[in-house]
Amino acid sequence: MKNLRQTMLTAAAVALLAAGAAAAGDPPAQAGRIWAAPGDHVGLFTHATLTLDVLDDYGDAAKAAEDWQLTDQYRFSSVFAWNRTWDTGRWLTLRGAGENGGRPGGAGSLGLWGGSTGGFRTSVTYRSFDHYYDGTSEMRSAVFAAPPPSPALAPAPVMNWNRFEAASSHRVWNGFGLEAGVAFTRRDGTKGSLLRSGAGAAVPGLKHFGTLDRKVWAGGDYAYGKLATDWEVSYRKSEGDRALGTRHLTTDDRTLWSGRVGGALAVSPTLRLVGQAAGSYLESNPHETQGLADRDVASDAVSGTGRVGALWTLSRGTRLDLSAAVRNQNVDGQVGPDDAVVHAVDRDLTSQDYRAALATTRLPSTRLQLSYRYRTSDLEETTAQDGVPGSGVEGDFQSTDRQRTSQEAALRARTRLGRNATLKAKATWLQEEIDSADTWDTADSDAWFYWMGDRKRDKLVWEVCLNTRPASGLSLDLGHQAIAQTFEREDVAGVETTWDAVRGFAVATWAATPRLTLLGSFSMGQEEYGIEGAPAVAADVSPLAYDATTVRYAPGAVLDLGRGWSCEGHYEAVRTTDSVENDLDRWSARTSWRFAEKLTATASYRRCEFDENRWDDYILDLYSLSVGGVF
Amino acid sequence: MMRLLVLIAGLLALLAVAAAAGGGFAERVGVPAGAAYVGSQACLDCHDDAGTFYQHTPHSVERAPIAPGSGAGACEACHGPGSLHVEAGGEGPIFGRAALSALDAEDRAEMCLQCHQDKRLAWSDSPHAGSPTDCAACHTDVVHGGGSAQAPSAFRIAGEFCLQCHAAQAADFRLPFRHRVLEGEVSCQDCHAVHGAAPAAEPLGDLNAACLNCHTEMAGPFLFEHEAVSAEDCTACHRPHGSVNDKLLTQDGNSLCLQCHFEPGYPTIGDVDHGGFLGSEARCYDCHHEIHGSNLNPTFLD
Structure with a gap:
């Protein structure tokens, strides 16, 4: 069946090529957006599309639903936008997308934007989407080879996200503006979790959410002459219930106040100074029930940060940016009431961040940027039992004194090698050192919680890309990316873990004829997480190393047949080899006919195959017919 | 703190050295000697097609705000003072299309920022700043006509x-x-704050703030923090755009945790022999449920 389909697609592609060559002469075809739904228009113009999808799936429906968010055999969907501008300068845009599948009421987004040029701007948006979760969750390990199928949750979990946001800004007078807004995010439902109630083939844990997050903010900006300022204050409240099955129940009550102010001064045409400051107060008072523990928690975090910077144009085409930032955060928290504290923490964190960047375009056809960043932080934390740290009534305690220092140097370069080629390169080196000392006084003399001691991380990231236009109508981009990282625990002899990743890619678009465009991309990546000295593990234990190879290729063709007809065909394959073999194949073929000046009908066939040789493999066929217009 | 004071002193010294006459975009790229602003209406005497073109845009002569830096509005805010151009009957110097195209992205952005002051502070820290991307790369219709005044906003x-x-x-x-x-x-x-973001005093740092905006429960503050979350950021374990592993994890299985927590005595970790737990296909987070942080258990156990 698979071979037959590939043969048919190949034959169709050849036919399209022949037709394209014969029909040359019209304007060139454009490369399509291969992820787009049929008839989907996305743009700053008035448009509308109505689509009927017919779903035919085989295999694990829950996994298909998780990947595609499709559950119904028949579904109507639409995407639309309406724009209008009046002579008075007022304008209005209505934009939305929706579908009737899934839960009653469907899912989608709707937004209204309006304003008056140079005067005010108002927006109201609403989004409501379902998230389906695979009932078996993921156990991507060879020891979970199928069959038999893993025990599955029934029904498959689904969680709904609702988001609403309204914002308005008003230019009170030239150089002075105000803005304000509100936002709500509501989560209802359940989601599959990686956590299990037991080892092995157990159903995933279920996380329940019934939360509401509300945010209100106001801000403004003021500019006069060489000075520009802006500010914003916000209030945020998060409430609701969360649960992991029946094992851990949490009632959230979180409040966040925050504010920031900034200013920029154009000292001269070549020097601009920037200063910013921000502060926040977060208070969290959840109630948690976990096993026999039934606790009230009270914690708060007070944070402040400030930054000053200078943007200095040293000469035409050469710029130096300097900045320094400081940050401080104090966290106090306790479990249990004041007269019966179970645990309490006192945590202070201070940090500094210094940055310098020099960029120049003085070299012929070349842009260079050198940057350096130095960061340091100091954490002092004490966690105590039976009392607040320093109160004199606390019992066991553990203290951490941790200094973290990192340096980051980066070079970015871009040069034109000629009329038709540009070379880009980026290299970043990062070194991080953590000096951590823990002291504790516990009844059994053991550390209370895990401590890692001194550590060091070195990381090199490299990226080079060549953009070429080797011939008229042909673009070819070639690239290479690499990451090499080592992580060493200096207090635990012999522990060094590594992360090495390398990827090469090529992207080509060729307007073969005025009617035919061929496009394609290929990438291959290899990733290895290694642990020096890791022992062999038993057959039923998850491996300690993780190696993955991912190959992705995505060829496609777009053909303008003339007289309002066009065809597209795309194929995408992702081959991942890590703990298991993972094949993901997608086909897309569609044809469009502009049957009236502003109306187009589109028919499409899409297929997605997910294959891991396990119980949750599936094949999903989606047939679509849509009518859309651009007005 | 001393280093900060030294840096501030250095910046003030730079200020003293570099202080000179201020100005707007035109001064930055070079005003023709003797040129002065004449008002956009003078431009329309000849360029009436441009007046029609921009009529319904924020940049029309009637609606364009005055650039605070130069006092210029509409045409001259971008094209510079036009007196010499007008006096010479259209032959005198002005920032025409060719001149503006020849500017680098930084200067083209500066052209927009002279009026769009509310974006100025953040833009200096945006990854897009200093790249070949300028405002018009995204705001195509706003700059050069089109019917609406909107950006690709949502x-x-x-x-x-x-x-x-x-x-x-x-x-x-x-x-x-x-x-x-x-x-x-x-x-x-x-x-992503595509225009750049001012530093915010978010409880777990600026990078995590993007995640915590929706996943609010991860903000804590927890009595027992997981250092990977609080001192690094969510990307230590997650790939936010996409992954072949569930929950957007960088790796599947226990190797994810062992990248930091492996010890030579494995399966003993932190003085606890995990041999009995790690058999039967178990994974670290089967027991360490509250891995993002906990108020009840120091090792994030159930």
Whole structure:
């Protein structure tokens, strides 16, 4: 069946090529957006599309639903936008997308934007989407080879996200503006979790959410002459219930106040100074029930940060940016009431961040940027039992004194090698050192919680890309990316873990004829997480190393047949080899006919195959017919 | 703190050295000697087609704000003072299309920022600043006509604009586990401040703030923090755009945790023999449930 389909697609592609060559002469075809739904228009113009999808799936429906968010055999969907501008300068845009599948009421987004040029701007948006979760969750390990199928949750979990946001800004007078807004995010439902109630083939844990997050903010900006300022204050409240099955129940009550102010001064045409400051107060008072523990928690975090910077144009085409930032955060928290504290923490964190960047375009056809960043932080934390740290009534305690220092140097370069080629390169080196000392006084003399001691991380990231236009109508981009990282625990002899990743890619678009465009991309990546000295593990234990190879290729063709007809065909394959073999194949073929000046009908066939040789493999066929217009 | 004071002193010294006459965009790229602002109406005497073209845009002569730096509005805000050009009957110097195209992206951005002051502070810290990307790369219709005054502000359209250049992210959004940007459920702007963001005093740092905006429960503050979350950031374990592993994890299985927590005495970790726990296909987070942080257990156990 698979071979037959590939043969048919190949034959169709050849036919399209022949037709394209014969029909040359019209304007060139454009490369399509291969992820787009049929008839989907996305743009700053008035448009509308109505689509009927017919779903035919085989295999694990829950996994298909998780990947595609499709559950119904028949579904109507639409995407639309309406724009209008009046002579008075007022304008209005209505934009939305929706579908009737899934839960009653469907899912989608709707937004209204309006304003008056140079005067005010108002927006109201609403989004409501379902998230389906695979009932078996993921156990991507060879020891979970199928069959038999893993025990599955029934029904498959689904969680709904609702988001609403309204914002308005008003230019009170030239150089002075105000803005304000509100936002709500509501989560209802359940989601599959990686956590299990037991080892092995157990159903995933279920996380329940019934939360509401509300945010209100106001801000403004003021500019006069060489000075520009802006500010914003916000209030945020998060409430609701969360649960992991029946094992851990949490009632959230979180409040966040925050504010920031900034200013920029154009000292001269070549020097601009920037200063910013921000502060926040977060208070969290959840109630948690976990096993026999039934606790009230009270914690708060007070944070402040400030930054000053200078943007200095040293000469035409050469710029130096300097900045320094400081940050401080104090966290106090306790479990249990004041007269019966179970645990309490006192945590202070201070940090500094210094940055310098020099960029120049003085070299012929070349842009260079050198940057350096130095960061340091100091954490002092004490966690105590039976009392607040320093109160004199606390019992066991553990203290951490941790200094973290990192340096980051980066070079970015871009040069034109000629009329038709540009070379880009980026290299970043990062070194991080953590000096951590823990002291504790516990009844059994053991550390209370895990401590890692001194550590060091070195990381090199490299990226080079060549953009070429080797011939008229042909673009070819070639690239290479690499990451090499080592992580060493200096207090635990012999522990060094590594992360090495390398990827090469090529992207080509060729307007073969005025009617035919061929496009394609290929990438291959290899990733290895290694642990020096890791022992062999038993057959039923998850491996300690993780190696993955991912190959992705995505060829496609777009053909303008003339007289309002066009065809597209795309194929995408992702081959991942890590703990298991993972094949993901997608086909897309569609044809469009502009049957009236502003109306187009589109028919499409899409297929997605997910294959891991396990119980949750599936094949999903989606047939679509849509009518859309651009007005 | 001493280093900060030294740096501030250095900046003040720079200020003293570099202080000179201020000015707007035109002064930055070079005003023709003797040129003065004459008002945009003078431009329309000849360029009446441009007046029609911009009529319904924020940049029309009637609606364009006055650039605070120069006092120029509409045409001259971008094209510079026009007196010499007008006096010479259109032959005198002015920043024409060719001159503006020849500017680098930084100066073209400066052209916009002289009026769009509310974006100025953040832009200096934006990844787009200093790149070949200028404002018009995204705000095409606003700058050069079009009917509406809007930018690619939300929903799928925002992602579409971004993915034109960010092809690697477009591929990530096609992986089995992903944030659903292509489907329109999440927008790039939900996480990224494309104009740049001012530093915020978020409880767990600026980078995590993008995640905590929706996943609010991870903000804590917890009595027992996981250092990977609080001192590094969510990307220590998650790939936010897309992954072949569930929950957007960088790796599947226990090797994810062991990248930091492996010890030579494995399966003993932290003085606890995990041999009995790690058999039977178990994974670390089967027991360490509260891995993002806990108020009740120091080792994030149930």
